[in-house]
Amino acid sequence: MTEHISSGAASDEAIIQLRGVEKTFAARGANAPVTALHEINLDVPRGAILGVIGRSGAGKSTLIRLVNGLELPSSGSVRVDGVEISALEERALRQERRSIGMIFQHFNLLARRTAFGNVALPLEIAGVSKAEIRKRVLPLLDLVGLSDKVDRYPAELSGGQKQRVGIARALATNPKVLLSDEATSALDPETTEQILALLKQVNAELDVTVLLITHEMSVIKGVADRVAVIDEGRIVEEGATYDVFTGPQHATTRNFVSSITGTRLPxxxxxxxxxxxxxxxxxxxxxxxxxxxxxxxxxxxxxxxxxxxxxxxxxxxxxxxxxxxxxxxxxxxxxxxxxxxxxxxxxxxxxxxxxxxx
Amino acid sequence: MPEVFSPQILKLLVDSFVQTLYMVGIAGVIGTLIGLPLGVFLATSQRGELFAAPAVNAVLGLIVNAARSTPFIILVVAIIPLTRLIAGTSIGTSAAIVPLTIAAAPFIARVIEAAIRGVDQGLIEAARSMGASPLQIVQKVLLPEALPAITLALTLTVVSLIGYSAMVGAVGGGGLGDLGIRFGYQRFMPDVMLAVVLVLIVLVQGVQSLGDSLARRFDKRSRH
The missing domain is CATH 3.30.70.260 (ACT domain)
Incomplete structure (x- = not known):
């Protein structure tokens, strides 16, 4: 299967499929147009946790935003579970986004809603009834380990707890895919591990495919089955995490790997x-x-x-x-x-x- | 006995107080009905925003600025034909509500715009990622999250309107300011002037305290 996917052939197993994706941001004022992504081909196998790693400015934020249509490609194809995202009308795109959850570096919780209210938000947006919302939100808060914080406001929660609310919120509409945008970058190492463990649990128990972006190799090592290395808007290396770690081919990859394997001489x-x-x-x-x-x-x-x-x-x-x-x-x-x-x-x-x- | 405590003067004070509340209240409510949607639109219609319409945004912004830069006393007399059209007359307390409202709406629009712009852009992105429509984002994210700031903004508006209302005596609008000018100044009754100023101070103080306490109650960011 690995060969099949990395060969770039059409695969039924890839729930997220990017083909020949280019993204250019139009010129604004005196600034020249910026090409953020070049010729991106990427497959995320169903049920996998795939990590995209790159330095800041490498294009990973743009990449992840293509998947739920927050950004649209200048050319190329972005498919999620067979649906061509860029071809969707605004209304259909909104509908599709309900099956793609997203969590954020700075959590992006509503300060004036409790943990319960925040998890309820996507359900309210989807027009779910109050009774149904209650039935759905409480088990989710339980899943992320916050059943004792239901009525707490974000200001009363720690960073890790806020991200747990973020994860519960992203899962509220039963998505097939979870996008994680630097979700642990604002957390300390210990909390990062707990959140990564939760992502693994969600991936395994709820059968949710996870696409995450990060600049930390430790996150990839901790949680990703597969890794794609992005540099200056191109994916320079992609494969099973163990293979990429043990045999990095590209200079950027080697740099990332040495940051964690520590094989630079004193x-x-x-x-x-x-x-x-x-x-x-x-x-x-x-x-x-x-x-x-x-x-x-x-x-x-x-x-x-x-x-x-x-x-x-x-x-x-x-x-x-x-x-x-x-x-x-x-x-x-x-x-x-x-x-x-x-x-x-x-x-x-x-x-x-x-x-x-x- | 000071003239201020004579029954006639006391009655004038009470009547003027009620007139001020009436003018400021109605102008505040109608001004908010116009200014709130306008402010939300101004805050969300620049390039790349929820209701992107840069041209409309620029034109509305220009109109709002024009209205805001006209001195209030000039606005009062300049729009007399419009006032007559709306209120049926250009003098009296009800008529004074028209220029007050027209002054209040763009003011409210700008303070609401600032309050909405204070909401973290990340929340808009999160709501979009959930599949929220632009209208849902306004209703479920922008307005609720901006509520503490909006409360303070409207408090500021009411205090300003109380100040403006002192000038509508020029068109027979009545109210506390008018009482102070006509009796305190023109009839040389400094104790009436003093009483008017004291009532205004207490009124503004009360409005500000109410606004502050509501805003604090709405704000969940600093709870511990």
Whole structure:
């Protein structure tokens, strides 16, 4: 299925489908027209959590707003569950938006409505009766863990609680898709994890497909099955989160990945590093272990087999999508044994890179 | 005994007070009926907004500015033909309501516009993402969220109208201001003038306190 989708062929499984999407904002005054998105192709498989990551200004906000028609593409096609969003009349578009929930960085709750009132709002807009609204809102507040805050105003809630109200509100009309616009960017790390766990729960229990945008790799790592990397209005890389994390292809992706895997050498080592060996210097070798090879006790196998001494300069082990992935930078005093180390490492399924000599 | 406490003067004070309330009340209500929708439209009709109509917005803005820049006393005499058309006469308390209303409506439109513009744009986006129509956004988001600011804006309007109402004596409008001019100034009765000023101070103070307390009650942002 993965191949099928990434090949860009039409897929019944993709609930959100962007094809050749361009978005240009018209010139205003002295400002030239701005092309925010170029040639975007993206599929979000039904039931998935797909994260789009990019720096600010990369076009991710525009991208997510295309999905519910808050922005319309200059050209190309945006389909949600088979419906061409840009072809809809205003009234039909409003109807369609009820099946696409959205949550926001700054929550966007109405200050003069209680938690209950905020969750009730989309139902009121949809013309649902008062009795029905009650029946729908209370279980939703219960789902997001706020059954004791029903009558509280946003000013009385913490950031995490506000976002929980936002999530309940977005789910009120039983959407198939949930759009998350930097929903955790205004929250502290601990609260972020709780909100991400809630998104996972919603995705699994209510069968809601989630498309989220973020600038934080930790969010992608924590929650996304798939990731798309956007840079200067183009999607430069897309795939299963584990694959993208363990084998980033594009420079932007590598940057994001290193921000979380922490495989950049510390400053004092990096400046001493030279490309050629010289007397008294040790070789620094980066070993990346992932997939099958990651599970075996390869470090002790290496040292025993080659009879070498290895120092550990830097190490980082992580688990993405439930699979281990790590990077180890070792120092090898006996430079003569470098070729043997590289070869044996490869046999063990490790990726190797000689960083230099220090 | 000061003349202010003579039964005749007291009756004049009470009558003038009632006239002021009547003029300000009716002008305030009709002015709001015109100014509120106008203010909402001004706040939502620029390019890219809910009811985008930049040309209409510009024309209405110009009219509102023109009305706002005409000194009130000039407005009162300038629109006498219109007043006669609407009220049947150009003098008296009821007739004075016409220029007061015409002064109040654009004033209210501008203060309402400012109140509506104070609502976080993110709320409009959230409502749009829920599938709300522009009218629903006004009704369910903009007006309710702006209510504290609107309350303060209307309080300001009423206080201004009380000030304006002192000038409609020029067309026989009556009211407290007129009483102060005719008796306090023209008939050299400083104690009547003082009494009028004191009543006005208490009235304005009362209106402001009421407005403040309502606005506070409507505002849910600073609850703890």
């Amino acid at each position: 400053e004092h080592l990096a400046t001493r590093l030279s490309a050629t060996p010289s007397a008294g210097k040790e070789a620094l070798v980066q070993l990346v272990f992932k997939g099958e090879g990651a599970a075996q006790p390869w470090l002790s196998v290496l040292t025993r087999k080659l009879d070498v001494d290895l120092g550990i300069v830097q190490a980082k082990v992580d688990h993405i999508s439930g699979r281990p992935f790590g990077t180890l930078v070792v120092s090898l005093p006996d430079v003569a044994k470098l070729p043997a180390l590289l070869e044996t490492s490869k046999e063990l399924g490790l990726e190797t890179e000689v960083l230099g000599y220090a």
